Amino acid sequence: xxxxxxxxxxxxxxxxxxxxxxxxxxxxxxxxxxxxxxxxxxxxxxxxxxxxxxxxxxxxxxxxxxxxxxxxxxxxxxxxxxxxxxxxxxxxxxxxxxxxxxxxxxxxxxxxxxxxxxxxxxxxxxxxxxxxxxxxxxxxxxxxxxxxxxxxxxxxxxxxxxxxxxxxxxxxxxxxxxxxxxxxxxxxxxxxxxxxxxxxxxxxxxxxxxxxxxxxxxxxxxxxxxxxxxxxxxxxxxxxxxxxxxxxxxxxxxxxxxxx
Numbered sequence: 001x002x003x004x005x006x007x008x009x010x011x012x013x014x015x016x017x018x019x020x021x022x023x024x025x026x027x028x029x030x031x032x033x034x035x036x037x038x039x040x041x042x043x044x045x046x047x048x049x050x051x052x053x054x055x056x057x058x059x060x061x062x063x064x065x066x067x068x069x070x071x072x073x074x075x076x077x078x079x080x081x082x083x084x085x086x087x088x089x090x091x092x093x094x095x096x097x098x099x100x101x102x103x104x105x106x107x108x109x110x111x112x113x114x115x116x117x118x119x120x121x122x123x124x125x126x127x128x129x130x131x132x133x134x135x136x137x138x139x140x141x142x143x144x145x146x147x148x149x150x151x152x153x154x155x156x157x158x159x160x161x162x163x164x165x166x167x168x169x170x171x172x173x174x175x176x177x178x179x180x181x182x183x184x185x186x187x188x189x190x191x192x193x194x195x196x197x198x199x200x201x202x203x204x205x206x207x208x209x210x211x212x213x214x215x216x217x218x219x220x221x222x223x224x225x226x227x228x229x230x231x232x233x234x235x236x237x238x239x240x241x242x243x244x245x246x247x248x249x250x251x252x253x254x255x256x257x258x259x260x
Contacts, residue, residue, distance in 0.1 A: 018052045018074045020254070023059040023095070025081035025114055031213050039205075043077055046205045046243075047251055062091045064098050075108035075254045078115025080203065084168060085117035085127045096122045106196045110254050113166055116191075116199035123174030123193055130169040132185050136215065136228050137235030139164045141189040141202065143181045156249060161239040162189075162202030163211050169201065198253045204246030208236050 028038040036042050040056040048054055057063045060081065065073070078099075083092060099122035102109055111119040117127040140161050148156055160181070170188040173179065180198075181190035189201045203210075215232050218224045 018255075019072055020047070020052060020054050020075045020077065021065060021073050022054065022056045023064070023076060023078045023115075024056050025060050025079050025083070025095070025118075027060065027082075029213075029217065031217075032210070035213075036210070039079055042205050042210070043079065046247055047077065047254060049251075049255075059095050060091055062094060064094060067101065070098075070102065070105065070107065073107065074256075075110070076102060077254070078109065078111040078118060080113035080115065080165070083114065085114055085121055086168075092118070099123075103193075103197065106194075108254055108256065109197045110250060111197075111199045112205065113201060113203055114168075116201050117168055117170055119193070119197060119199045120170045120172075120174055120177075120188075120191070123177065123197070125170055125174040125177065126172040127168055128171050130167055130186065134167045134224060134228050135164040135183075135185050136166075136224065137164060137211070137232035138162070138208075138239040138241060139183050139185065139202065139235070140239055141181045141183040141186075143190070144179060146178065147180045147190070156245055157242065160245060161241050162200075162204060162246065163206040163208075163241065164202045165206070165211065165214055166201060170199070198250075200250075204243065204250055207243070208241070211236070 022040050022043050024040055026039060032038055044054045057065060060083070083089060085092070095118060099109065099119060103123065109119065120127055138161050140159050143156055143158065143160055148158060169186050170191065173188060173191055174193055177191045177193045179188055179191055183189050186201055191199045211232065215229045219226065219229045
């Protein structure tokens, strides 16, 4: 079906679907584009389901939904970034303002790594350089009793490995926020704010191949030391990822299938 009638039918079909937006805060490397179609598609593969519509906004280029566009979405995902969440770049300041507006609207927002940190900043928390330095590799985090009990239908394990790739962290939670997980190196691995905002410091969307790619890329650019790379590669053999548990957790939050 083509022409005006076809466009109208397509628009009507899309309006009947649940809509989600990924706020992309990083640049896709050539490898990520060729191997995975970019970070946007990595997140859609983790979180998307048949019958949904997913859009991407390149937040790092200042591209964000308008207020009217934001109203049409059921949830938002904020990705990682090479930038610092406490930075004053114009696009970061604009993102903070936008996230405050989403909070007022009580929109579901899932923040990952940089997304986790920028959510904390927008809600009144504090972020900065991690006191224990870079955390790169597969790390075992410890979900709180709150999340284990509340999400018992999801069968979330008490020790949950996740890929970490960060040198910043949330120093102080926003008022009324709750820590949902921690690790030996990072005190705030996950937090929730009311029932509509969830921050995750690790990368549930990554697999081991993506981790190795990023390690090699940063090592070649002298952005990390050899010891960081070696430790990250050893962690792959030490811990087995439970990506299905992360998928259940993230989708359960974002889709509102369970109470939080």
